[in-house]
Amino acid sequence: MVATPVRTPAEQALAARYPAERTSLPGTADVIAIRDAAFGGVEKSGLPHRRVEDWKYTDLRARLKTFPPAAGPGDVARVLIAAPAVEGDKARRLVIANGRYRPELSDLEDLEPGLSIFSLATALEAGDATVLAALKLDDAVASNTAVALNTAFMTDGLVIDVAEGAEVGRPVELVHIAEGEPAASTAVRHLVTVGKAARLTLIETIESLDTVAHHSNVMTVLEVGEGAKVDHIRLQLEPDEAVSLTTLVARIGREANFDTFNAALGAGLARAQIFAEFAGRDAQAGFRGITMLSGRRHADTTLSLIHGAENCQSRELYKAVIDDEARSVFAGRIAVPAHAQKTDARMMTASLLLSEEAEADAKPELEIFADDVQCGHGATCGAIDEDLLFYLLSRGIPKVEAESMLILAFLGEAIDEIQNQAVHDALIHRVEGWLKARAA
Amino acid sequence: MLEIKNLHARIGDREILKGLTLTVKPGEVHAIMGPNGAGKSTLSYILAGKEDYEVTEGEVLLNGASILDLEPNERSVAGLFLAFQYPIEIPGVATMTFLKAALNAHRKAKGQDELTTPEFMKLVKGVAEKLNITSDMLKRPVNVGFSGGEKKRAEIMQMALLQPSICILDETDSGLDIDALKVVSEGVNALRAPDRAFVVITHYQRLLDHIVPDIVHVLSDGRIVRTGGPELALDLEKNGYAAYVADAAA
Ligand SMILES: Nc1ncnc2c1ncn2[C@@H]1O[C@H](COP(=O)(O)OP(=O)(O)O)[C@@H](O)[C@H]1O
Ligand SMILES: [Mg+2]
Numbered sequence: 001m002v003a004t005p006v007r008t009p010a011e012q013a014l015a016a017r018y019p020a021e022r023t024s025l026p027g028t029a030d031v032i033a034i035r036d037a038a039f040g041g042v043e044k045s046g047l048p049h050r051r052v053e054d055w056k057y058t059d060l061r062a063r064l065k066t067f068p069p070a071a072g073p074g075d076v077a078r079v080l081i082a083a084p085a086v087e088g089d090k091a092r093r094l095v096i097a098n099g100r101y102r103p104e105l106s107d108l109e110d111l112e113p114g115l116s117i118f119s120l121a122t123a124l125e126a127g128d129a130t131v132l133a134a135l136k137l138d139d140a141v142a143s144n145t146a147v148a149l150n151t152a153f154m155t156d157g158l159v160i161d162v163a164e165g166a167e168v169g170r171p172v173e174l175v176h177i178a179e180g181e182p183a184a185s186t187a188v189r190h191l192v193t194v195g196k197a198a199r200l201t202l203i204e205t206i207e208s209l210d211t212v213a214h215h216s217n218v219m220t221v222l223e224v225g226e227g228a229k230v231d232h233i234r235l236q237l238e239p240d241e242a243v244s245l246t247t248l249v250a251r252i253g254r255e256a257n258f259d260t261f262n263a264a265l266g267a268g269l270a271r272a273q274i275f276a277e278f279a280g281r282d283a284q285a286g287f288r289g290i291t292m293l294s295g296r297r298h299a300d301t302t303l304s305l306i307h308g309a310e311n312c313q314s315r316e317l318y319k320a321v322i323d324d325e326a327r328s329v330f331a332g333r334i335a336v337p338a339h340a341q342k343t344d345a346r347m348m349t350a351s352l353l354l355s356e357e358a359e360a361d362a363k364p365e366l367e368i369f370a371d372d373v374q375c376g377h378g379a380t381c382g383a384i385d386e387d388l389l390f391y392l393l394s395r396g397i398p399k400v401e402a403e404s405m406l407i408l409a410f411l412g413e414a415i416d417e418i419q420n421q422a423v424h425d426a427l428i429h430r431v432e433g434w435l436k437a438r439a440a
Numbered sequence: 441m442l443e444i445k446n447l448h449a450r451i452g453d454r455e456i457l458k459g460l461t462l463t464v465k466p467g468e469v470h471a472i473m474g475p476n477g478a479g480k481s482t483l484s485y486i487l488a489g490k491e492d493y494e495v496t497e498g499e500v501l502l503n504g505a506s507i508l509d510l511e512p513n514e515r516s517v518a519g520l521f522l523a524f525q526y527p528i529e530i531p532g533v534a535t536m537t538f539l540k541a542a543l544n545a546h547r548k549a550k551g552q553d554e555l556t557t558p559e560f561m562k563l564v565k566g567v568a569e570k571l572n573i574t575s576d577m578l579k580r581p582v583n584v585g586f587s588g589g590e591k592k593r594a595e596i597m598q599m600a601l602l603q604p605s606i607c608i609l610d611e612t613d614s615g616l617d618i619d620a621l622k623v624v625s626e627g628v629n630a631l632r633a634p635d636r637a638f639v640v641i642t643h644y645q646r647l648l649d650h651i652v653p654d655i656v657h658v659l660s661d662g663r664i665v666r667t668g669g670p671e672l673a674l675d676l677e678k679n680g681y682a683a684y685v686a687d688a689a690a
Contacts, residue, residue, distance in 0.1 A: 394489070394524075396542050399511065406532075410532065
């Protein structure tokens with residue numbers, strides 16, 4: 001006999017929401033069909049729990065207490081005056097408020113030649129063939145619960161194209177803001193295509209103006225063209241009450257150069273997923289991130305990289321600082337198929353535990369089928385080094401300040417890889433804020 | 441200035457200091473010599489406040505007040521400085537950031553304002569120059585990539601910046617060639633003052649040619665077993681520690 005699991009309140013809310021919303025979500029009949037298929041999968045399996053390998057350490061079924069209703073349009077005036085998360089980066093800010101792209105709040109002046117920016121909702125309504133094609137994902141990605149929920153409920157997002165050879169000088173910053181009470185859900189999908197030999201710096205910030213249990217689900221599908229250079233940085237900054245799911249899907253073309261950085265600084269429950277693939281030979285990629293946790297927060301970074309072409313190089317570096325009873329999860333899987341000779345991959349994760357109750361789980365995995373490769377992984381976990389601390393104290397530096405210096409040094413190895421100075425500085429500022437709050 | 445009375449200390453089950461008594465007055469330079477494993481570094485760590493050791497008996501007074509309950513940083517701002525035998529490398533912490541934090545902690549304790557960046561830079565550069573510390577070294581993370589001798593010079597630079605009242609130098613001569621030894625000794629001698637005292641821990645007499653002590657002690661098996669003038673160091677150089685090791689074992 002197969003036991004029918006009891007639906008949790010979150011699952012019940014989902015089951016009620018989708019049928020009620022499906023026809024009012026943007027998109028043609030084709031889009032609705034894609035949404036139906038995605039939701040059907042979630043409906044059938046329920047929310048993933050700890051016996052589902054990919055969600056072993058982040059039991060979504062147990063942790064998601066509710067699934068709030070879809071967000072309303074929000075108070076645009078409040079969004080307008082919200083202080084930017086990154087100052088001085090001269091970025092082109094594109095505002096997505098409560099899951100809706102707001103061109104009137106966005107900087108669309110003097111678009112660089114070759115850069116085009118459209119609303120996903122408009123494209124879905126128009127049944128744009130290219131956009132529809134871009135919604136198609138590999139099964140492993142499409143069936144992931146966070147992705148499937150995104151597909152089912154996505155309201156809007158940006159379709160960004162950088163033409164072949166175009167160098168977009170100003171970073172493009174996708175500013176996600178949740179506004180209003182009570183708690184609401186948003187699902188946003190971005191489709192970014194960077195053409196051959198083009199350049200783009202793409203920044204994402206995700207924040208909320210209210211300390212309520214908003215759920216955000218932001219997914220970015222990135223196509224990095226042959227010989228293109230793309231720098232992607234995400235600052236995830238929601239309040240402790242929030243739930244934050246993010247997904248990056250990246251296809252990295254031949255001879256391309258790609259970096260992605262995730263700063264998991266917010267939300268009570270956060271999961272950052274990366275599905276990346278080398279689609280052409282001689283490419284390079286860096287996957288890095290930091291997580292800072294306190295209280296009872298839980299943050300999960302799950303990376304799946306298919307080193308699918310010859311002579312590609314990747315570096316993975318994830319660092320977590322965990323205080324109080326918080327828990328950090330890192331799961332990194334690198335697959336090297338038989339034809340991907342000369343693969344060079346080095347994955348490292350390190351966790352710094354600041355309290356007895358803090359927890360870090362690391363699950364690095366390599367699946368290697370090629371024989372001429374250089375692959376390695378390492379995971380470390382420990383408290384602040386007492387000898388380093390003693391040295392700083394012995395020079396008169398008070399304990400919390402000394403600890404802050406050492407924590408910053410620990411994270412610096414990852415943060416200092418961020419090329420964009422303004423984002424780097426903004427992040428350091430956030431980290432210092434976190435450390436000050438801890439010291440207080 | 442510094443009074444150590446009948447100090448007993450252990451690490452785990454092992455007693456390392458076994459009733460050590462020592463009094464250092466302002467302006468004095470004391471040398472502590474002794475065989476390897478005598479407890480010299482242990483003494484210096486306990487004075488600086490390292491947690492691993494348990495003081496089971498005795499007391500340590502700095503300017504009349506007990507320091508055993510003070511945190512290491514509180515001892516530092518109270519005027520105690522330890523130049524480590526093995527200065528540790530701290531990757532990711534910039535030397536200048538570190539020096540500034542240390543200096544400002546000391547200034548704050550004295551009720552002084554923080555230095556401005558130009559004032560701070562000027563101060564550090566002046567001190568660094570005298571110790572042959574290049575601006576390239578100052579740009580690196582704390583002690584990272586420094587040679588043994590560079591680390592020792594960096595310790596003396598920190599000492600010169602923080603202007604402590606009691607300086608404990610743990611084998612500052614080890615790993616130094618003759619030129620570096622001179623530079624370091626000059627750095628130390630320049631700091632000699634009527635209101636400042638030094639405890640110079642060394643295994644060899646060599647350093648004491650340059651930093652001439654007022655009083656020499658022999659530390660063996662956790663106790664001061666002999667005290668004398670500078671001539672005691674010469675005697676040790678000639679005859680070794682054998683006599684004292686035997687004494688302690690007896
Ligand atoms: N962390 C420790 N654990 C156990 N024994 C120690 C530790 N540190 C030092 N000792 C022991 O204490 C004794 C004194 O060591 P130390 O103070 O370093 O001697 P010195 O500096 O005079 O050479 C030695 O026998 C040494 O082995
Ligand atoms: Mg020693």
